Amino acid sequence: MTVPEATPLVQLLTPEGERVHHPDYDVELTDEEYRSFYRDLVLVRRIDVEATALQRQGELGIWAALLGQEAAQVGSGRALRPQDFAFPTYREHGVAWCREVDPLHLLSLFRGVSNGGWDPQDKRFNLYTIVIVSQTLHATGYAMGITKDGAVGDPDTGEAVIAYFGDGASSQGDVNEAFVWASVYNSPIVFFCQNNQWGISTPTATQSRIPLYKRAEGFGFPGVRVDGNDVLASYAVTRAALDSARTGQGPTLIEAFTYRMGAHTTSDDPTRYRLASELEAWKLKDPLERMKSFLYKQQIVDSAFFEKVEADADELAARIRKGCLEMPDPDPVTMFDYVYDEMTPLLAEERAAFATYHAGFAGGGH
Amino acid sequence: MAQLTMAKALNEGLRAAMDRDDKVVLMGEDIGRLGGVFRVTDGLQKDFGEERVFDTPLAESGIVGTAIGLAMRGYRPVCEIQFDGFVFPAYDQIVSQLAKMHARSRGLVKMPVVIRIPFGGGIGAVEHHSESPEAYFAHTPGLKVVACSNPVDAYFMVQQAIASDDPIVFLEPKRRYWEKAEVDTTGTPDPLWGARVVRRGTDLTLIAYGPMVKTCLDAASAAEEDGRDLEVLDLRSLSPLDFPTVFESVRRTRRAVVVHEASSSVGLGAEIAARLSEQLYYEMEAPVLRVTGYNTPYPPSRMEEEFLPDLDRVLHVVDTALRY
Numbered sequence: 291m292t293v294p295e296a297t298p299l300v301q302l303l304t305p306e307g308e309r310v311h312h313p314d315y316d317v318e319l320t321d322e323e324y325r326s327f328y329r330d331l332v333l334v335r336r337i338d339v340e341a342t343a344l345q346r347q348g349e350l351g352i353w354a355a356l357l358g359q360e361a362a363q364v365g366s367g368r369a370l371r372p373q374d375f376a377f378p379t380y381r382e383h384g385v386a387w388c389r390e391v392d393p394l395h396l397l398s399l400f401r402g403v404s405n406g407g408w409d410p411q412d413k414r415f416n417l418y419t420i421v422i423v424s425q426t427l428h429a430t431g432y433a434m435g436i437t438k439d440g441a442v443g444d445p446d447t448g449e450a451v452i453a454y455f456g457d458g459a460s461s462q463g464d465v466n467e468a469f470v471w472a473s474v475y476n477s478p479i480v481f482f483c484q485n486n487q488w489g490i491s492t493p494t495a496t497q498s499r500i501p502l503y504k505r506a507e508g509f510g511f512p513g514v515r516v517d518g519n520d521v522l523a524s525y526a527v528t529r530a531a532l533d534s535a536r537t538g539q540g541p542t543l544i545e546a547f548t549y550r551m552g553a554h555t556t557s558d559d560p561t562r563y564r565l566a567s568e569l570e571a572w573k574l575k576d577p578l579e580r581m582k583s584f585l586y587k588q589q590i591v592d593s594a595f596f597e598k599v600e601a602d603a604d605e606l607a608a609r610i611r612k613g614c615l616e617m618p619d620p621d622p623v624t625m626f627d628y629v630y631d632e633m634t635p636l637l638a639e640e641r642a643a644f645a646t647y648h649a650g651f652a653g654g655g656h
Numbered sequence: 657m658a659q660l661t662m663a664k665a666l667n668e669g670l671r672a673a674m675d676r677d678d679k680v681v682l683m684g685e686d687i688g689r690l691g692g693v694f695r696v697t698d699g700l701q702k703d704f705g706e707e708r709v710f711d712t713p714l715a716e717s718g719i720v721g722t723a724i725g726l727a728m729r730g731y732r733p734v735c736e737i738q739f740d741g742f743v744f745p746a747y748d749q750i751v752s753q754l755a756k757m758h759a760r761s762r763g764l765v766k767m768p769v770v771i772r773i774p775f776g777g778g779i780g781a782v783e784h785h786s787e788s789p790e791a792y793f794a795h796t797p798g799l800k801v802v803a804c805s806n807p808v809d810a811y812f813m814v815q816q817a818i819a820s821d822d823p824i825v826f827l828e829p830k831r832r833y834w835e836k837a838e839v840d841t842t843g844t845p846d847p848l849w850g851a852r853v854v855r856r857g858t859d860l861t862l863i864a865y866g867p868m869v870k871t872c873l874d875a876a877s878a879a880e881e882d883g884r885d886l887e888v889l890d891l892r893s894l895s896p897l898d899f900p901t902v903f904e905s906v907r908r909t910r911r912a913v914v915v916h917e918a919s920s921s922v923g924l925g926a927e928i929a930a931r932l933s934e935q936l937y938y939e940m941e942a943p944v945l946r947v948t949g950y951n952t953p954y955p956p957s958r959m960e961e962e963f964l965p966d967l968d969r970v971l972h973v974v975d976t977a978l979r980y
Contacts, residue, residue, distance in 0.1 A: 405760040410728070417760055424753050427718055431725020431733075438681075438707055438731070463745070467718035474713060628763040629797050631821035634849075634896035 297501050299515050299547060302522040305575040307583025315526040321590040327521050328581045329599050330364045334384040335578060336603040337393045340610050341383075341400070345556040349614050350400045354381045358519070358551030361577030362484050364388060365524025366546070369532055370452060372414070377429035377453045380418040381484075385454065389415035393606075394613040403617055422459045426468035426481065429453035433477035433535075442478045448536030451479045452528070458489020460505070461497045469509040469543070478535035480528065481506075481543045484518060486550035491563040506543035518548030519577040549575070623648075657840045663833040665807035666696045666772075668841065669814035670734065674704055677732060680818055682709045683719060684736030684772075693738055694774055694833055716742055720749035723769050724757065732768045732818060740775040741784030747792075754823045755798030767823045770814070775803075776867045776917050777949075777964055778831035780957045787954060788918035793825045794895040794927075801894040802848060803827040805869035807837040809892065812845035820848070827894075829867035851898035853905055857887030860911035860977055863902065863928060865891040868915045868965060875970040886974065894924060902928065903935055910941040911977050915965050920948040942980035947973045 300315050319327070338356050345353040356363060363384025370376060370388065378385055383396055391408045398404045399418060406417040419425035433451040436442055441449045455465055460483060472479050483502055487494055494502070506513025516527040524546055531542035549572040553560050560569075585591040626633075626641035660668065674680045682697055682704075688711040691698030701709035712719050716737055723733035737743045743750070750771065757767050777786030794801045800822050804810040810828070817824045846852060854869065855876050862872040869890045876886040889905050891897065906912045912932055914925035929944035947965040955963050 404762075407762070409764050410761060411764065416728075417765075419753075421748060421752050424721065424748060427721025427749065428725040428728065428753070430718075431722030431727075432729050433725070434722060435726045435729025435731055438726075439729070463715075464717055464721060464749075467713070467715045467721070470713045470715065471718050471722055628759045628761075630800070631758060631763070631766055634800075635899070636896055 297515060299517050300523050300527050301517040301520050302526060303520045303580050303584055305519070305580050307580045307587055309584060312523075315523065315530060317522050317526045321588070324585060324588065324590060325595060327364065327368065327525070328578070328585055329602065330368070330384075330387065331360045331521060331578050331581055332599050332603050333606055334360050334364060334387045336607050337383055337387065337610060340607040341393075341397060342552070342556060344397070344611065344614050345400070350397060350556075351402050352555050352557055353400050354555045355552040356381050356383050358549045358572065358577070359484055359486055360384050361521035361581070362518035362524050362546035362548045365521040366452065366482050366528040366544075369525050369528035371450075371532070373447065373449045374532060375414045375416070375429075375432055375449070375451045377416045377425040377432070377451065378418055379422070379425065379454050379456065379459070380420050381456075382418070382454050386415060389413050391415055393610055394617070397610065397614050398617060401614065401617060403620055423455050423462040423465045426453045426455055426465045427471070430468045430471045430477055430479055433472065433479040434475050436478050437475065442536060443538045445533065445537050448538070449478065450532045450535035451477075452482050452532065453479060454482050454484065456483065456489065457485040457487065457494040457497055457502060458492060459483075460502050469506070469541075472541040473510045476538070476540040478538070479541045480531040480535055481541060482528065482546065483543065484546045484548055486548050488550050488554070488560070488564065490554040490558060491560075501545065503543055503545035511541045511543065513543040513545065515545045515547055518546030519575045519580070521577060521581055657838045659836050660807045660811070660839045661834050661836050662804070662807045662810045662828070663694055663696050665811040665839050666814055666828065667698055667700070668839070669811040670697065670700060671703070672841070673734075673815045673818040674700070674708065677818075678708075679730060680708070680732045680734065681726065682734045682736065683712050683723060685712060685714055685719075685738050687711060687736050692736060694830065696772070696828070696833075697736065716746040717749050720746040720754060720769075720771065724749065724754055724767065727767050727769050728765060734770045734772060734818060737771060737773045739785045740773050740787035740789055743771075743773055743789060750793065750799070750825070751796050755796050758822070759798055766821045768818075768821045769823045770817045770826050771824070772814075772826045772828060774830035774833070775827045776829050776831060777954060777960050778867065780960070783954065783956070786957070786960065788916065788949065790825075790827060790894050791918055791923045794924060799823055799825060799895060801825045801827065802892060803829065803866035803894060804892070805829065805832065805866055805890050807835070807839050808843075811839050811841065813848055813892070816845060816848040827866055831867055832870065835870070849893045849896055849898060851889055851891045851893065851901040853887060853901070854890045855886070855888040857885040857909065859885045859909060860913060860974060861887045861889055861905045861909045862913050862915055862970065862974070863889045863891060864915040865894060865924075867917060871965060871967060872915055872970060875967045875974070878967055879971060879974060884974070884978070897928070897931075899931055899935070902932070906932060906936055907939055910939060911980075912940070912944045913947060913970070913973055913977055914944060915947045915970055917949045917964055919951045920946050921951050923948065942977045945973050945977050
């Protein structure tokens with residue numbers, strides 16, 4: 291069903307937390323950085339767990355869980371420099387965290403209060419894109435603009451773009467067009483495919499007969515498969531690909547080999563299409579557990595550290611819960627605003643009629 | 657003042673827009689060295705360089721999708737879709753992405769993107785080269801849709817569309833590309849969103865846009881010989897529609913016939929008829945009638961003259977409207 295184990299996989303941390311080395315990719319981080327990577331993994335999982343609970347309690351319409359994909363997202367997200375721009379799907383909560391997007395913005399989308407609400411230009415993190423893979427073309431166009439601006443070439447100030455998508459999305463026309471465009475224009479972009487093995491109920495084998503990273507070769511740029519449950523390897527491979535892009539070496543496709551440990555969304559029921567044993571096997575490769583083991587083995591943590599991370603997570607979860615419950619519904623009349631930069635007479639008329647209609651009810655409400 | 661074809665007027669308009677703002681870039685299939693299959697971009701790559709006028713891979717979704725990214729980066733992309741029938745691979749990018757970005761971001765992300773589409777039939781083309789897709793786009797909140805009908809409007813409207821911060825589908829009536837008119841490039845253009853009475857009359861208003869404006873003017877001239885005084889209104893903007901001008905005209909003539917190449921069902925004519933009935937119910941002498949392409953796929957070109965509204969079909973329906 292999945293691709294054979296023999297496929298080369300960049301790994302810097304084994305599932306047991308052993309630090310291993312790779313000829314092409316490496317990281318040397320400070321002890322503090324190693325600890326902060328782990329802290330991010332824990333916090334984004336906690337955001338995810340809390341959001342899932344809020345959905346179950348009726349506070350969110352739906353939630354797309356990232357459970358199991360924390361390392362791919364935190365690793366790649368932390369590889370971004372401030373000047374880089376990320377184009378997410380709807381599951382990139384870990385990348386959003388790295389771009390300092392308040393998790394409450396993510397919840398506001400799934401609660402039906404907004405379409406996200408953060409400033410994409412300010413965060414350099416586009417709004418979530420729900421139509422599978424449309425954003426890869428936006429990302430490519432943005433990267434073309436970087437080249438036109440001459441903002442590519444310098445290893446420090448050069449800009450790069452990262453486009454997120456998944457194994458199911460790899461079949462869409464748009465991502466293949468994005469590959470063509472990025473290749474022929476040599477655009478500064480990294481295509482980051484989280485192969486979480488499942489597109490809702492459809493296994494990756496239904497999307498591709500070859501490992502996804504190998505598709506890059508046909509388009510004329512390098513592809514690499516990284517252990518997406520290894521935060522260090524995800525960080526190292528993404529950083530290298532972004533640096534390659536920002537210095538004018540063109541695009542890279544990264545296939546982060548990972549696993550969607552939860553359902554596709556809270557509306558999904560994976561027990562209908564996959565075996566519990568598969569999930570159990572992947573639990574042994576849990577991205578948080580291996581980083582935890584690594585920190586212990588490095589002897590750079592103590593119990594106080596883990597207690598502090600847990601306390602931070604509890605505090606974050608409490609803030610999210612409170613913020614979600616207190617989130618006001620938007621004023622419905624605002625649906626007419628911002629449809630256009632220059633409002634049309636039709637909309638102005640509808641908006642006024644809507645306001646008048648509601649003002650006709652006692653107390654102005656209904 | 658120069659005599660310009662519509663194709664040349666568009667070319668000059670694009671040139672003026674590019675001179676005015678170096679963030680304006682042209683992108684599309686075969687628009688560079690070739691100058692586009694209709695030569696609308698002729699010479700522009702030579703003069704502005706390959707960074708600003710560039711050939712794209714052959715994929716329409718890619719053209720519009722990357723234009724969205726370029727707009728996010730601060731550019732003002734003008735996309736050429738080679739033919740009307742080829743726009744549909746880009747439908748998601750236009751309708752779900754481009755049209756909604758401004759609203760989704762609460763105005764934080766602007767989409768100053770123009771999508772130029774040669775549209776309509778009448779040139780004896782093979783299938784998928786004669787479509788009239790305007791209703792699909794005019795139905796979409798967040799998009800604006802305009803159609804030029806003559807070289808003067810072509811010259812100014814394309815510049816106004818490029819200057820707008822809203823995404824615009826810019827429809828060019830391909831069978832009128834080679835028709836000439838005096839274009840005073842120093843003149844003051846009418847507002848982009850305004851309809852225009854192009855012939856004053858008293859008996860009935862013919863409402864048209866794009867390629868059918870000339871057909872309606874010809875019909876009005878022919879009707880004059882029979883003692884009928886028809887008004888012709890060029891909508892120019894299909895979204896938003898300039899209803900004050902439509903109402904003003906029909907309030908005077910008390911009769912209206914809408915003419916377009918697109919099929920009648922759920923089209924622009926239906927929307928205009930509905931609005932007229934809401935607004936002028938007691939003032940009109942006849943129901944709003946339509947002269948349109950039939951509700952069939954666009955036929956092989958040996959049949960297109962029967963499919964497309966022409967002078968005789970317009971006058972036939974005018975007769976019907978005047979009998980009420």
